[in-house]
Amino acid sequence: MSKKAVAAGHICLDITPSITKQTSSDIREIFAPGRLINVGDADIHTGGSVANTGLAMKILGADVTLAGKIGSDDFGDMIVSIVSKYGDASGLIRSENDSTSYSVVLAVPGIDRIFLHNPGANDTFSSDDLPMDKIREAALFHFGYPPLMKRIYEDNGSELVKIMQTVQDAGAATSLDLAATDPDTPAGRADWNTILSNALPYVDIFVPSVEELMYMLDRAKYDSLRSDHPGRDLTKIIDLEHDIIPLGRKCLDMGAKIVLIKCGVPGMYYCTAPSGSVEKISPRLELDTAAWADRSGFEKSFVPDKVLSGTGSGDTSVAAFLTSILNGCTPEQSVRYAAATGACCVSAYDALSGLLSFEQIDKKISEGWEKI
Numbered sequence: 001m002s003k004k005a006v007a008a009g010h011i012c013l014d015i016t017p018s019i020t021k022q023t024s025s026d027i028r029e030i031f032a033p034g035r036l037i038n039v040g041d042a043d044i045h046t047g048g049s050v051a052n053t054g055l056a057m058k059i060l061g062a063d064v065t066l067a068g069k070i071g072s073d074d075f076g077d078m079i080v081s082i083v084s085k086y087g088d089a090s091g092l093i094r095s096e097n098d099s100t101s102y103s104v105v106l107a108v109p110g111i112d113r114i115f116l117h118n119p120g121a122n123d124t125f126s127s128d129d130l131p132m133d134k135i136r137e138a139a140l141f142h143f144g145y146p147p148l149m150k151r152i153y154e155d156n157g158s159e160l161v162k163i164m165q166t167v168q169d170a171g172a173a174t175s176l177d178l179a180a181t182d183p184d185t186p187a188g189r190a191d192w193n194t195i196l197s198n199a200l201p202y203v204d205i206f207v208p209s210v211e212e213l214m215y216m217l218d219r220a221k222y223d224s225l226r227s228d229h230p231g232r233d234l235t236k237i238i239d240l241e242h243d244i245i246p247l248g249r250k251c252l253d254m255g256a257k258i259v260l261i262k263c264g265v266p267g268m269y270y271c272t273a274p275s276g277s278v279e280k281i282s283p284r285l286e287l288d289t290a291a292w293a294d295r296s297g298f299e300k301s302f303v304p305d306k307v308l309s310g311t312g313s314g315d316t317s318v319a320a321f322l323t324s325i326l327n328g329c330t331p332e333q334s335v336r337y338a339a340a341t342g343a344c345c346v347s348a349y350d351a352l353s354g355l356l357s358f359e360q361i362d363k364k365i366s367e368g369w370e371k372i
Helices: 048-059 074-084 120-124 150-169 192-202 210-217 219-228 240-253 313-326 331-345 358-366
Strands: 004-009 012-017 042-047 063-071 093-095 102-106 114-118 140-144 173-177 258-262 267-272 296-300
Touching (some): 004 048, 042 048, 042 074, 063 120, 093 120, 120 150, 150 173, 150 192, 173 192, 192 210, 210 240, 210 258, 240 258, 240 296, 258 313, 258 331, 267 331, 296 331, 313 331
Parallel strands (some): 004 140, 012 102, 063 093, 140 173
Antiparallel strands (some): 102 114, 258 267, 267 296
């Protein structure tokens, strides 16, 4: 593959204790105050969009530069060591004034994950940290997790807009992913409708999850569902026709050209803008406008061989989707690889160990890989 990419944004160290299957599916019972929970060995790996999506793209064959900000501390050394196993870690920025971001991931089989997160150096990442020499050579620039990066979401996302404008002006196509926010934090209280209204005109490919997107663009419905279904996985409740498709259309109306909405276990929905908008995407991407314009559909998830953790499944699905686009695949092929890669990811505790090549995925599908 000759087309290059840059994966920028949030990066951290994920610490995931091994938690065996519990008898209850109610998270409130499992993590009840005063209860001792025996766990196994901890799995320690890189997390965040830069590591999960960027390294997954590398594994899938893409030529990717990683651009994330870490501290000059022990956790930062660990991230450099892990990333170096997959190739060049020189794109990582070492800050003397910031700590390295880390997360403690509580991954109980059958229950959505809980994250204890310290944003660290991610909070100071800005447009000044962009590797412009690499971006000027790239066909695609992917940015992930602005809700976990203070400098990026404050002031109604002015820094996010600056990043996306700068990248487009440098000639690369832009891609954006979100992250879940706690309503009781500054990020959760930010005006995400305004932030996305400001940023999406400069985003070519938008790849959020449905729960994050509903929280940001239809807060009343999100709060209503949360109130009516406490503790439930909303991706199993949200309706395609009444919830997901309208959110996708709104993203297109706000300026995005290609939208992939990750819907958890059920699958993922995609929709694209008319040809007049799609043809404005950077020619470096060599996108077939006729194949990509005015398309939409829902791809059901594949049945995983086993489920150990959902950590990184959305990020690796995005990696497969973006790598497929770089490879010249159609929308249907791209979203199929995305769904398959997400199903591979959950078979391991970390985001990368369970991944298969596209050739292995093709073989597995040809042999009758069952869908949910």
